[in-house]
Amino acid sequence: MAFIFLFILFLGNEAFSQPALTAQSAILVEAKRGKILFQKNIHQKMSPASITKIMTAILVLEKGNLDDWVITSKRAATREVGESAIWLEEGEEMTLRDLLYALLIKSANDAAVAAAEHISGSVEEFVKLMNKKAKDLGAFETHFSNPHGFYGKEHYSTAYDLSLIARYALKNPYFAQIVKTKKEIIPWEGHPWERVLINRNKLLWRYKWADGVKTGSTKEAGYCLVASATRSNFQLVSVVLKSKKVWADSISLLNYGFKSYQLKNLISKEEEVKTISLPLGKPRKLRLVSADRFEVVQRKDALSSEVEREIKLRKKMKIPIKKEEVMGRLAFKNRGKDLGGVSLIAATDIE
Known part of the structure; x- marks a missing residue:
């Protein structure tokens, strides 16, 4: 019996041991609620490289019409050696939808500039929108100076802020669809062939639960990745910045999250909670039920009694x-800490 107990204890400690990462900064969060499951220098300001394009995509989706035709400007068509691009030419026309695919999948800087100019008239005005949106999302340690992620002293973010931005973006179904797309084909005006976009996020091939989101790499930023993965409706978002082993670090984080944490259902929708007696009315008994399902993220070794x-x-x-009239509230607490709760509603009419 002692041997069995020690063996189980060993497995438990192994499952909950935090990963050793090469990344200078990293965070792991549950996607829906944002609960932090792992952190390392999460408020250190870093260069986000092309992870920037998550914010660019958010604004394209919220401010633009994806069926609009965009005319490529001279600025958008101008590239530096080694810059990620789809080789837009000045005057070339492309839909905003195709530019969105290009900037998220191929990480094309020219597509990001063309989209930004179309939305706001200029890159500078678009950047103002980026910074306003960052503040609206609570990303107070973030400042952008361009829509693509080129290094600049006034272009920075943190692992924590990038997790906020990514979680928000993933709530948009179209964004979520694009970032898990491995391959997309878009037109190439004036050429007999089309542009083939291959997603730079290798986790989509290497990690079977991966479903997003965006890579980044510059000399100053090093290798960066915001990744997402989902198992049994439990979605995690990881951010690693300036990593020497960006894929291994991300997989280690995601594996740690899935092995150590779970989504625990505390109550189901319309589950009966309490029956109360009424001095008047028919019937004299009223059943109170939960208005919604309520789940929390907890360690797998946590006790239900907590x-x-x-x-x-x-x-x-x-x-x-009236049926479904709010009659009260059911709150959940863990060692005095409020976890949230649900409304209690009437299960039937009382006349």
Whole structure:
């Protein structure tokens, strides 16, 4: 028995041991709620490289019409040696939709500039939108100076802020669809062949649960990656910045998250919570049920008894009562810390 106990204990410690990373800064969060599962220098300001394009894509989706035709400017068609691009030519026309695919999948800087100019009239005005949106999302340690990620002293973010931005972006179904696309073909005006876009995120091939999101690399930023992966409706988002082993670091983080944490359902929608007696009305008993499903992210070794329930009912209950009328609230707590809760609603009409 002692041997079995020690063996289980060994497995448990192995599962919950935090990964050793080469990245200078990193974070792992649960996608929906943002619970931090791992952190390393998460508020250190770093160059985000092409991870910047997540914010560019957000604004393209929210401010633009994807069916618009965009005319490539001289600025968008100007490239530096080694720059990631789809080789747009001045005057070339392309839909905003195809530019969006190009900047997210191929990480094309020229596509990012063309899209930015189309949305705001100039790169400079678009950058203002980027910084405003960052603040709106709570990314207060972020400042952008371009839409593609070229290094600049005033172009920086943190692992924490980038996780906020990525989580927000993934809520958009079209964004989520694009960033998990391995290959896309878009037109190439004036050529007998088309542009073939191959996603630079190698995790889409190397990690079977991967479903996003964006790579980045410059001399100053090093290798960077925001990755997402989903298992059994449990989605994680990792950020690694200035990593020597960007793919291995990201996989280590995601594996740690899936092995150590789980999505725990505390109550289901319409689950009965309490039955109360009424002084008047028919019937005299009222069943209160949960208005929604409520889940929390918890370590797999956490005890169910650590989660406490607290019911607060409405002080005045007037008859009649309509079905689904809010009658109170069910709160969940862990060692005094509020985890959130759900409304309690009437299961039936009371006349």
